[in-house]
Amino acid sequence: MFDFYVQPEWVRVMASMLVAVCTIVQTVSVVYTFNVNIKKDAMQKLQIGNELAVLAMLFYMVYMIAKVQLGASDGMILPQEKGYIQVMILAMICFFGAALSIFGRNIVHITGVLPASILLLLPKEAAAGIYAYLYLAVTIYFLFRSVCLIYKNDKIIKAKLSAYSVKYAIDALDAGILFYDPSGYITLMNTTMQNMIQKLCGKKYYNAHTFYEDITALRLSDKSEKISEDEKLLFRLSDGSIWLITQSELKINNKSYTQLLAFDVSREWELPEKLVIQKERLSIQSDELKAMLSEIREICIREETFKLRNRLHDCLGHNLALMLRELREGGDERYTNIASLAEGAIKELDHPFKVKDASQRLNALIAAMNKIGVELLIEGELIADEKIMGxxxxxxxxxxxxxxxxxxxDKVFVIIRETKNEYCMKISDNGNFSGGDYKEGGGITAMRYKLSAIGGVIxxxxxxxxxxxxxxxxxREDA
Amino acid sequence: MNKRMICLFVIFLLCVPLLFGCAKEFPSDKVVCFRNYAVNPLKSAAENILYDYEVKTTSYSFIYHLDRNEACEALDVQALPAVKNGIAAYWYPLSNATVVIAVDRDATDISINDWSDLCKTECDVGFLNNRFILAAISYALDKESYMSDSAIKLLAGINAEHRLKKDDMSCPIIVCFDYQAAALNAEGRNYELIIPADGTLSYEVGILSNTEINFPDNMNDILINCGLDGESEDGAFPSLSEYKRAGRVSDYNAFENDTAHYASVTRRNIFNTRLYSSADQIEHHMFAVIYCVIAVVWIGMLMSRIVDKKVRFLMLASGMLSICWVLLRYLKYQILGESALIRYLWYLYYVFQLGLPLCMLLIALFVYKEKAPEFCRIAEKISIGLCVTLVICVLTNDMHNFVFIIDYSVSKVDNSYIYGWLYYIIFADCILSILLSEFLLLKTAWSSPKRRGFVLPMLYTCVLIIYCTLYVLGIPFARESDFVMTVGVFLLLYNETIMRLGIIPVNSMYTKLFSHSTLNILIADENKAPILYSSVAESEASELSSQIEAIKSSCKLNDDTVLFTDIIPGGIVVWQEDISEINRLQVQYKENLAKTEVANTLLSKEMTAKANLASIEEKSKLANMLQMEISDKAKVLSGMLTDLENESDKKSYAARITMLLCYIKRHISLSLRKLEESAIPSEDLVAYIDELTQISSYGGVYAKAVCDLDKNISSDICLLVYDFLYRATEACVKVNPIHLLIRFLPYREGIMLDILSPVIFDTETLCDSVFTKQVESFGGRIDFRKLDDAFAASLKFPKEGELNV
Incomplete structure (x- = not known):
């Protein structure tokens, strides 16, 4: 190391800085080597040992240059030490290098032995004049080696399973995962769980107990809700997704931990969603039925009264209209018709709730019309559906x-048509209605009411x- | 944008030393440097000997000066190994230098014979702080070593009594070289030079140079004149016999090895300073590198633990800043001499001194952002802006001296500055940043279960603030310590503590928790071989791995299990989700649904049955009502139909039949409407009246109906009104032809039907007793009046006519 004293100050400073930086970089390399494999097998342990031996070597080099600097600042030419430490360091480097080369079948691992041997064991006399350069060369070699190792390990970590894989795996989970100790301290939480908690409760938690209490007491964010009816923790979040949260206990090294898992069950919940809608509909129906049941008599009275009124309106009104026509026409024969029409009307009153089928009624209508000289022309087939035809x-x-x-x-035209989607009917006449306004009476109102019951329009x-x-x-729905 | 700003700032930092000049000095080769002792007669002698040399004093070693091609004072123990190892070319010994005890006889008459006598006095002892003095004492007390424990104990004992004064040549007793004491005496002091009985060391002092120096022939005379020949017999020095007690260093290597750690030993063991920080160059180096290694390992552990990306970045920045700060200090203390470069390296400290509290504050603001986003955004900008401004102010201090007021005439900057007003702002900024970050972090994480542990970071902060204050105030305890390392260690401890207390959310125990998880999860390598799995997945690992090939992202293993996969670097993560709970909920839901459906069906059936029953009952009731309402009229109608054949005026009779049928129809209609609604619009009733009058016209009764009403009328009253009108019209048809005027008018608060006829009404026909009672039961009244040319029949309902409008 005496060579350093004859070197300019900047060389000593540069060597000192270089070896310090090299030590830091080698530490990074150790960290990378430590994390390069997901499971620490024998080879990785050897690699870690090798890198630690190189780190020890660099520490010794720092010590060497520190001693030079001490001498330079104090004006003392401190002699180079040769002791057990150098031998031990070199032995470690040799051992790990050799073991790695043999088991790893790669001679590159042993290349660190030569520079370390030169630096640590070379006699002072043999290295006189060149020791400082050797020192710098070895430092640069180890710096280069560390950088290469970091680069290589970084590539491995990015491409192969490493200690970080557990982190990647936990963060890759679509499921949220959270572990906490008995005090509520959160030991591990993945990003999915973090985001889920933020959406569910609208805030971050530092105590898992508080979080669990909040969700069980339903202290949730405005847009989140619990959707299960029992004690199960099933929530709909602000984004509409459905999450199921489960809790379980773990025992690790005699210390208990609690695990919270959160699963996005939106897809699985789709079917129940339909069921929920159906249930809501049934529930409404049930309420309506119950309400209707309590008012059934009132409804029946209204219904039957309305029906009877319409029925009487239809038959009496129809007969009355014919009678009026006959009265207007005048003549004995007509007056006889009036009598028979009145008689028919009275008979209808004897059986007010009896309803004939459509064809019978139409035939009777046509006959009655013919009798009073009115022609009723019906075009098209009668509709098979009795309700509609009625x-x-x-x-x-x-x-x-x-x-x-x-x-x-004196002529009424009826056209009945059936298309692919609907039944249609058109009624026209040759009467003297000259257009304009008309007053809608009970007849047309009743028509509308009856048609609305089967989804028809007039x-x-x-x-x-x-x-x-x-x-x-x-x-239509009632079809 | 931010990256660009950071780059510009870094470039600025790099350029500052260039802008303000720190160029290399070009030394002269005609310079001789001597130690900057308070008394150094060698320097004055040299000035008389080396006329063409510049003679200077120095606090640096000869190696520093040789590197600059300058000659320098040295002792033989330094010079001879240097020459031997080729570090210096020429060694010119000038004088002997023996370590003596000098006692000021003007100040004390105490008797001093050996080194141990120094402990027996109460006088202050001046101690020339260098290894050669200590080596002499050590040699005297323990011939085996040049830095013995007994010598250290002796000096430590004196220091413990606060009597040991470092480099103080004004004390009554001083331990120094003999020629220094002699020089003091030459200046008028009265020191007795004592060579201790237990011995001392003598050295040769001279000039070490890489270039040859030509000394004048009369050099020895000049040296003697300057009082430098210690063994002369002129009385200024002890006698030669006394000097015989002084030994000489025989083994230079042993001397160098023994005294290598002189600085740290004297600082710690004698002066009780630097007990917990580095005290010499070796320790400075080793501590700095060890700190950096620990910081790197800490950063390595940090990267996988911190959850938030930004916090992770800020923590990384914080760790890197502390490493760079230590490296900067490492660099600065290796560069000897005084130059602008050193000053700017010192200024650069403030990049880190301001940057570290800023990082702490930014972390706290990020964590606190959720509670007060606007405040955090503004505070972030202000703190960054302030930090950059203050760093610029420090780096440009040479222009304004607001931060440090430096006396540039003094060579050593460390001793020649005082703090300017801006320094106190910088100090306040650091303290406020630390306090604010601490407050925000504690406030945010107050719910953490490890809340009791918050006392630790608070304690760190308090200690750090107190330490910094003491350092700035120059209190030796703080000032003598390594500020950079102390702050760095505190920072690491503080950051680690706040993470361990959960103030900043971190993850830990990845692998342990992963393998103990009840989640059915495994990690497989590129070949789909399971590498790591949870305890639950252990039994199924091989089975699952065989299925991985077929899975794209998710698939159903069975009714209750869904298998998911995701690619991670170098492998694949597979996990199962148990959806049995969802299935159970679905079944439960379906069951509930079925139950509701059954209940609704039952309700529906019950309703249908009740409706049918009610319908039948209602039909029966309605049929009975109908019969009651129309039976009389139906009989009348039947009779009329029979009589029609025999009637002479068939038209009128047919009209009466039609009127009766119309009446029956409307009567039933009104009766039924009465069941549905309590009131009927007056216009409906008027329509019914019109209909009736239209038919009556065929029977020869021409009625004109006038209505002045537009309101709803009680259904019962409508029925009575319609009945009354029918009775009146029917009665008139029998007397046809006739004209009637029918008026439907408001009457007081009710209504009135007024029928005007040219013939008198048959009151018996119009209002039998039953009808009259019915009218009266609704508050009505029937009036018959004789007018000038007509008769009127009125049905009046003064109050009851208007209901439920």
């Missing part, structure tokens, strides 16, 4: 009655006579 018949009777009574018509056109158009969709 309502269509009611509309035909009401429409015909109105045509005769208000329009003084349109009244008054531009070219009085035309009634109705349509009923085939895929």
């Amino acid at each position: 309502i269509f018949t009611d509309v035909i009777i009401e429409g015909t009655t109105n045509a005769i009574r208000h329009g003084f018509a 349109k009244i056109q008054t531009t070219q006579g009085f035309v009634i158009e109705i349509s009923v969709a085939k895929d």
